[in-house]
Amino acid sequence: MxxxxxxxxxxxxxxxxxxxxxxxxxxxxxxxxxxxxxxxxxxxxxxxxxxxxxxxxxxxxxxxxxxxxxxxxxxxxxxxxxxxxxxxxxxxxxxxxxxxxxxxxxxxxxxxxxxxxxxxxxxxxxxxxxxxxxxxxxxxxxxxxxxxxxxxxxxxxxxxxxxxxxxxxxxxxxxxxxxxxxxxxxxxxxxxxxxxDPIGLELAGALKNVYAIAAGMSDGLGFENNTRAMLITRGLSEMTCIATAYGASPLTFLGLAGVGDLFLTCSSPTSRNYTVGLRLGQGEKLPDIINTLGSVAEGVSTAKGVKKIIEEMKIDAPIANEVYSVLHEGHSASDAVQRLLLLPPSRELVLPKGSGPYAQRLLRKLGIEESPKE
Structure with missing residues (x-):
């Protein structure tokens, strides 16, 4: 070109x-x-x-x-x-x-x-x-x-x-x-x-790796396009809720750092995080995957931080919770999917009101009263 x-x-x-x-x-x-x-x-x-x-x-x-x-x-x-x-x-x-x-x-x-x-x-x-x-x-x-x-x-x-x-x-x-x-x-x-909005940009870059693991697990279990689209869209919803509670602008997640990076990472076999999920869905064990991956998959460690954050901020993020359960609690990918599919119907997107403790701590250190939001 x-x-x-x-x-x-x-x-x-x-x-x-x-x-x-x-x-x-x-x-x-x-x-x-x-x-x-x-x-x-x-x-x-x-x-x-x-x-x-x-x-x-x-x-x-x-x-x-x-x-x-x-x-x-x-x-x-x-x-x-x-x-x-x-x-x-x-x-x-x-x-x-x-x-x-x-x-x-x-x-x-x-x-x-x-x-x-x-x-x-x-x-x-x-x-x-x-x-x-x-x-x-x-x-x-x-x-x-x-x-x-x-x-x-x-x-x-x-x-x-x-x-x-x-x-x-x-x-x-x-x-x-x-x-x-x-x-x-x-x-x-x-x-x-x-x-x-550097807070939103940073969170988008970190969180999308967790949802890429979920998309890989779905493909590894044999689910197809409808399921991947569902996971990407619901993953974006969870990311937006987490970030809004943290103090970020929800609009950031409509941009390149949000939906753009999420779509790429969840839909490409060259993504390390997607590959971890794919192999988990195919039945491999996490230690074996990590030892043979050849490079770092940030979503594996990020899932730990996300778990703590959503618990402390009381955010409803079932996909992130299930990814954590597979990575760090020994649950199978197939059981995680079944738990997600059995959840009752709910509102599609409810953004939290106000910033959580992490944003407040960060803003105090920066000497800023409110997080700048676009």
């Missing part, structure tokens, strides 16, 4: 990408191909040396030759001098390790004059049930969190690498920062749309 030879954009930026997995690597390549100078950090010394010699990632996206504008470094974290003149820090670090990572990186950061901070991880911290916005607040401070940007949407890494047209949501409590991040990334094949 032809694209315009030239597109409007910002001047060349100095970008550090923390994380060399599938998504971090593909975004580093996209930014390098967009003529930015990119430095990709990896905790694996062998990956760093191999990448700089061959322009290939030996662990992920192995068949791709990366832009020569991308250079790898690590496993040591950069010092303050190395980061002083960088324009963008992009974090593609798994959510469960992000708090520790930011704590280690903080001595190298000038929190009074930070580069543009962009986060692309998805998930809820298991030990605290915190979103990334709260983890940033705890580690770098409220001002850093309010200036941070978050990117999410239907965006498989291998398709980005092949320049398949892709669109994402870019959200921040600062419109200026959201626009700056969008300008850095935006190309005809990678279109960015800005918003001011």
């Amino acid at each position: 032809p694209f315009p030879a030239k597109t409007p954009g910002t001047p060349k930026a100095q970008v550090v990408v923390f994380g060399s997995g599938n998504f971090g690597s593909c975004l580093a390549d996209h930014l390098g191909d967009s003529q930015h100078d990119v430095y990709m950090w990896s905790r694996q010394a062998q990956l760093v040396s191999h990448f700089n010699l061959h322009h290939r990632n030996k662990s992920y996206l192995k068949g791709h030759v990366f832009s020569t504008n991308v250079k790898a470094f690590g496993p040591e974290l950069p010092d303050a001098d190395s980061l002083r003149n960088k324009d963008v820090l992009l974090f593609a670090v798994p959510t469960q390790g992000l708090r520790e990572f930011l704590e280690k990186l903080r001595p190298s950061l000038n929190c009074d004059n930070l580069p543009l901070l962009i986060f692309v991880n998805k998930g809820i911290e298991i030990s605290t049930h915190a979103l990334t916005l709260e983890i940033i607040t705890d580690t770098l401070g409220a001002d850093a969190a309010k200036a941070s940007t978050f990117i999410s949407g239907p965006s498989f890494a291998d398709e980005i690498m092949r320049r398949q047209p892709t669109s994402v949501s870019v959200a921040s409590l600062s419109h200026e920062k959201a626009q700056a991040a969008a300008d850095i990334f935006h190309k005809p094949w990678f279109r960015c749309y800005t918003g001011n």
